[in-house]
Amino acid sequence: MSRRIDSPDTDADREIHTCIAATPPQPFVVRAGAGSGKTTSLIKALDWVMSEHGASMRAKKQKVACITYTDLAANEILADVNDDPLVHVSTIHSFYWSIAKTFQADIKVWLQNDIRRRISELEEAFENYSSRVRQTTRDRNKADQERYGRSLEAVAGVRTFNYGVGSDYAKGILGHEDILQLADFLLQNRPLFRRVVALNYPFVFIDESQDTFPGVVKSFKEVEAQMRGKFCLGFFGDPMQSIFMRGAGDITLEDHWRAITKPENFRCAKQILDVANAVRAQGDGMEQVRGLHERGDGGLKPVEGSARMFVLPNTLNRTEALARVRAWSSATNNDEGWATPDIAVKILVIVHRMAANRLGFGGIYSALNDKTSDAMKQGMQDGTGWPVRPFLNFALPIIAAVNAGNEFAAMNLLREFSPRLAPAALTGQRAVDVLRELHAAVLRLVAMLDEAGTTIGDIALHLCDTGLFEFDVRFARVLGFVRDVADAVQEPEAADAVPAEGLSSDAAMAKFFNCSAQELWPYERYVSEGSPYATQHGVKGAQFERVVVVMDEEESDYRTYNYERVFASAEARAADRARALDGDENTWSRTLRLLYVCCTRAQRGLVLMFFVADPATTLENVVASGILPRSAVFTQEVLAGWP
Numbered sequence: 001m002s003r004r005i006d007s008p009d010t011d012a013d014r015e016i017h018t019c020i021a022a023t024p025p026q027p028f029v030v031r032a033g034a035g036s037g038k039t040t041s042l043i044k045a046l047d048w049v050m051s052e053h054g055a056s057m058r059a060k061k062q063k064v065a066c067i068t069y070t071d072l073a074a075n076e077i078l079a080d081v082n083d084d085p086l087v088h089v090s091t092i093h094s095f096y097w098s099i100a101k102t103f104q105a106d107i108k109v110w111l112q113n114d115i116r117r118r119i120s121e122l123e124e125a126f127e128n129y130s131s132r133v134r135q136t137t138r139d140r141n142k143a144d145q146e147r148y149g150r151s152l153e154a155v156a157g158v159r160t161f162n163y164g165v166g167s168d169y170a171k172g173i174l175g176h177e178d179i180l181q182l183a184d185f186l187l188q189n190r191p192l193f194r195r196v197v198a199l200n201y202p203f204v205f206i207d208e209s210q211d212t213f214p215g216v217v218k219s220f221k222e223v224e225a226q227m228r229g230k231f232c233l234g235f236f237g238d239p240m241q242s243i244f245m246r247g248a249g250d251i252t253l254e255d256h257w258r259a260i261t262k263p264e265n266f267r268c269a270k271q272i273l274d275v276a277n278a279v280r281a282q283g284d285g286m287e288q289v290r291g292l293h294e295r296g297d298g299g300l301k302p303v304e305g306s307a308r309m310f311v312l313p314n315t316l317n318r319t320e321a322l323a324r325v326r327a328w329s330s331a332t333n334n335d336e337g338w339a340t341p342d343i344a345v346k347i348l349v350i351v352h353r354m355a356a357n358r359l360g361f362g363g364i365y366s367a368l369n370d371k372t373s374d375a376m377k378q379g380m381q382d383g384t385g386w387p388v389r390p391f392l393n394f395a396l397p398i399i400a401a402v403n404a405g406n407e408f409a410a411m412n413l414l415r416e417f418s419p420r421l422a423p424a425a426l427t428g429q430r431a432v433d434v435l436r437e438l439h440a441a442v443l444r445l446v447a448m449l450d451e452a453g454t455t456i457g458d459i460a461l462h463l464c465d466t467g468l469f470e471f472d473v474r475f476a477r478v479l480g481f482v483r484d485v486a487d488a489v490q491e492p493e494a495a496d497a498v499p500a501e502g503l504s505s506d507a508a509m510a511k512f513f514n515c516s517a518q519e520l521w522p523y524e525r526y527v528s529e530g531s532p533y534a535t536q537h538g539v540k541g542a543q544f545e546r547v548v549v550v551m552d553e554e555e556s557d558y559r560t561y562n563y564e565r566v567f568a569s570a571e572a573r574a575a576d577r578a579r580a581l582d583g584d585e586n587t588w589s590r591t592l593r594l595l596y597v598c599c600t601r602a603q604r605g606l607v608l609m610f611f612v613a614d615p616a617t618t619l620e621n622v623v624a625s626g627i628l629p630r631s632a633v634f635t636q637e638v639l640a641g642w643p
């Protein structure tokens, strides 16, 4: 297998090498477009640190830190550098915890102050409640204040703090968000801490820097300012691919830092790259060159590929339109892959709602998506969120095990998740009695899922009341008010609240509990990847042979993204662009970047399906935008006669 590290150096790679080999090493910011092989450059950079500075770093027990966006990316990079112990690859959360965890006394002080801050915020909110605020909201505010008060008391007695999936302060467990706040606080306020970090990690490289939190960039800049000459930062990113609201975007250079541009694109066939460049021309204007090549008889040749748009009336049935476009593309490209069910084509939807409604879990989707925090949306979409884990990790698997007659698997799940089988709980009890009760509870669970009226809340209460499953503190808290579900759903303040801890997640959970339990199976199938759909945000960093991008304002969140703005009249676009250049981030600029990310996922074939109210006008706008030539833009008529 060819290794990334063995691919020829590009000009950008040579510049990175110069920065790393300089005395002292020079911090740098690599700006490189989609498909440019940023990860390859990053791996080469790690290799140069090892070859140029490895001996002295080993002697001083130092490491180079490489911060990635996901654990998956971290593992891939680690494999590429042969798990060299000189390289520490991790997500920002793990890295932050690894540098902060030895500062236990500081952690306690920070946490106590932070809990006090949260209590003050709740007190202030309470004082400012208008007379219209309902009693349940007031009661919950008080309950949250009391809960934090109890946490504060408990934290005083905690000896060791750890990092876990969800926070549980009384047990000394900090959650994801806490780790970020804590380490940023230490990095930005404690010179000694900055010094220790720089001496342990004289090189820190940050991948996907456009999506790194601004606080993280600020923190590392402070380390660099204090330890100049002894600490080298390297950012690898693409401001045009900044698609998460909390991302840092473009990294501003300090005086002595070097800007490096990597203009190649190795991923996209020519027609797709032309579209990507035309999109980007309206953004930062960086033009990418080269495109996908393949080896043929006469050596390496550029791949032409295909890129088309269908401008369709938004009255069409989306599923039928998609099937027709795929059949048409298959025939036109003479490529059966377009019509092959499932995975040969990746369909990118703005939100999962389209897939959710079609597959039968629209209720779960809207409960945990609409007016909820980004973390809750994301956790629902990828199946890692705390509200859905008890069902995905325990309830559904145990039902499946029972239905398949697999008692061994069912027993293993009970051992792993049931608090009643914990050794302490079994003391003084006859195990056989406990098992008999659990068995009956599981059979009831299986029956409940088949009963039409069962809600997700009913399942949750059953799991809780029978001791089948141990809920974490957040879930346990919600179960506390689950019987008031109907009330909470109707409560206007709860439903309309800006996403924040407490109220908005309570309202979302109330809706979630009201959903039919029968939505759980299709939801499970969806998150376990048995689907050709992905969201336009979820495919960051990925590539696929054939991509369909569904641009559909009816499916979208109007405030944040709107493709009609990108393909509006020339005057409207010019006005949005002028505002964006003035620093006013807007729907047009956000959507333009999302479109760039979507288009550049495709290697050989790209189809944009644009559902609009007025296809004729939109078609003219699309052509005027210069993003696709007229010959590549089609309307409903061409699909007539396709199945």
Ligand SMILES: Nc1ncnc2c1ncn2[C@@H]1O[C@H](COP(=O)(O)OP(=O)(O)OP(=O)(O)O)[C@@H](O)[C@H]1O
Residues within 6 Å of the ligand: 007, 008, 010, 032, 033, 034, 035, 036, 037, 038, 039, 040, 238, 241, 266, 267, 540, 541, 542, 600
């Ligand atoms: N130097 C190179 N020569 C040839 N192909 C390369 C080179 N570097 C990367 N590639 C190939 O180009 C494709 C894109 O690489 P990669 O996914 O690392 O890009 P990226 O910059 O991370 O893209 P994105 O920003 O879109 O996630 C991959 O198929 C990779 O194998």
